[in-house]
Amino acid sequence: MAKILIVNASPRAPRSNSAKYAALFARACKKPTEYVALPASGDAGAVGSFDDCDALLLTFPLYADSIPVKLLRFLQSLAQTPIRHKPAVSVLVNCGFLEHDQNNCAVRQIQLFCKEYGYPFGSVLKIGSGEAILDTPFRFLVKRKIARFARAVSQNKAAAFAVTMPLTKRMFLRASTKYWLTKGAENGLDYAAMNTDAIEGN
Amino acid sequence: MNLILTDRSLPFLCAAENDTEYIDLTKQHIHNCVGCFGCWIKTPGRCVIRDDAVRIYPKIAAAERLLYVSRVCMGGYDVPMKTLLERAIPVQKAFIRLVEGETHHYQRAVLPKTATIFAYGTHDSEERELFCDIVARNARNMNFTKHKVIFTEEEFLETAVREEVASWQRS
Structure with a gap:
C-alpha cells in the first residue's frame, strides 16, 4: 500500500506543534505514514524517496503571514527534483491567531506551487489558535477535525477543513x-x- | 530615517542621502529563525541568534520609510528577504490585540511607516495578486500606514528604484 509522507516544515521541528499535529494525523490515518522533520536547508533529497508515496502532507506554522522560509527552500528544491509520479500535496497549517483564515495566503502559496509544477493539490486543514489549542479542553475539536482530514487525504479527496478555539x-x-x-x-x-x-x- | 533592503546588489544606493540607509541582504549573514520564542519569553526584544539580523531589525522598527527589493517566489518574498522578515519577530510582543477586528501581536517601538516594495521575477497575475495580499497582511503586523507594491522587470529594477528614491528627495 502506498504511504503518506508527512513533512514537518516547522522551524522548531522536533519540539513543534506541527510535530504534534503530525502525530495525531498519523494515529488517525488508515494508510501507512512516514514522518520526516525537514532540515534547515529544505533539501528535498533529505526527505527520501517519493516513489512509494501517493500523498505528501506538509505540516507547518504560519510565519510572517506566509509559509516558513524552510518550506520555501523545500519547494524550490522539489521543483528541481525529477519525480516520476507526483504525489498529491495536502496542507496542515496552524497559526497562533484566533482566525484560521489568517492561514489562507500560505495555503494559496502551496496551491500556486502545485499548479506551476504539476502536483495535484489534495486537502487542507487550517488551524487557528494553534499554538495553544492542544493544551486546552478544545483539544478534542482538533482531534476530530484531523480524523476527517486524514480520511480525506488517504482517499485522495480534495477537501477543506478548519478549526479554532470556540x-x-x-x-x-x-x-x-x-x-x-x-x-x-x-x-x-x-x-x-x-x-x-x-x-x-x- | 529611510531604510532600503535589497536582495540584489544596487551599488548606486551606497551614495544615498544621509538620512537613508541601504542594506544589501546578499552581503549579510542571517540564519533561519529557529522558532524558540526567546525574543518574547526569555530576552524580550532580543533574538538569541547573534548574527547580522540583530543589527537590521531595529532599523526596520525605527524607519519611517521602507523600500524593499525582492524577487517573488511562490507568491511571496524569496529566501533572502523572507529569512530576514522571519528574524524580525523581536519587534513584536507575545501579547495579542485586535487590529481591524483581527487578532495580531502588539508591536514594540515600531514607528508608523510607509513602505514601497519593488517585486521582480514574476509575470503571473495570480502570483502577483497573492504577493500583494501577503504584503497587505504584513502591513498590519509591521505598522505600515501606507504601502505600495511595484512589479518590475529585473533589468529595469535599478531605474525604477532610482526614480523612487529621487522622488523622496523631492518630497
Missing part, C-alpha cells in the same frame, strides 16, 4: 495573555519585562 475575540485575548505570561514566568519574567518596548535594548 471563543469570542475578547476571551481569546485574555486567554492568550495568560498563556504567554505563563511561558514568560517559566523564565522568571513578569508582564512588565515581557511588555518592554525596547528592541535590542534601545
Whole structure:
C-alpha cells in the first residue's frame, strides 16, 4: 500500500506543534505514514524517496503571514527534483491567531506551487489558535477535525477543513495573555519585562 | 530615517542621502529563525541568534520609510528577504490585540511607516495578486500606514528604484 509522507516544515521541528499535529494525523490515518522533520536547508533529497508515496502532507506554522522560509527552500528544491509520479500535496497549517483564515495566503502559496509544477493539490486543514489549542479542553475539536482530514487525504479527496478555539475575540485575548505570561514566568519574567518596548535594548 | 533592503546588489544606493540607509541582504549573514520564542519569553526584544539580523531589525522598527527589493517566489518574498522578515519577530510582543477586528501581536517601538516594495521575477497575475495580499497582511503586523507594491522587470529594477528614491528627495 502506498504511504503518506508527512513533512514537518516547522522551524522548531522536533519540539513543534506541527510535530504534534503530525502525530495525531498519523494515529488517525488508515494508510501507512512516514514522518520526516525537514532540515534547515529544505533539501528535498533529505526527505527520501517519493516513489512509494501517493500523498505528501506538509505540516507547518504560519510565519510572517506566509509559509516558513524552510518550506520555501523545500519547494524550490522539489521543483528541481525529477519525480516520476507526483504525489498529491495536502496542507496542515496552524497559526497562533484566533482566525484560521489568517492561514489562507500560505495555503494559496502551496496551491500556486502545485499548479506551476504539476502536483495535484489534495486537502487542507487550517488551524487557528494553534499554538495553544492542544493544551486546552478544545483539544478534542482538533482531534476530530484531523480524523476527517486524514480520511480525506488517504482517499485522495480534495477537501477543506478548519478549526479554532470556540471563543469570542475578547476571551481569546485574555486567554492568550495568560498563556504567554505563563511561558514568560517559566523564565522568571513578569508582564512588565515581557511588555518592554525596547528592541535590542534601545 | 529611510531604510532600503535589497536582495540584489544596487551599488548606486551606497551614495544615498544621509538620512537613508541601504542594506544589501546578499552581503549579510542571517540564519533561519529557529522558532524558540526567546525574543518574547526569555530576552524580550532580543533574538538569541547573534548574527547580522540583530543589527537590521531595529532599523526596520525605527524607519519611517521602507523600500524593499525582492524577487517573488511562490507568491511571496524569496529566501533572502523572507529569512530576514522571519528574524524580525523581536519587534513584536507575545501579547495579542485586535487590529481591524483581527487578532495580531502588539508591536514594540515600531514607528508608523510607509513602505514601497519593488517585486521582480514574476509575470503571473495570480502570483502577483497573492504577493500583494501577503504584503497587505504584513502591513498590519509591521505598522505600515501606507504601502505600495511595484512589479518590475529585473533589468529595469535599478531605474525604477532610482526614480523612487529621487522622488523622496523631492518630497
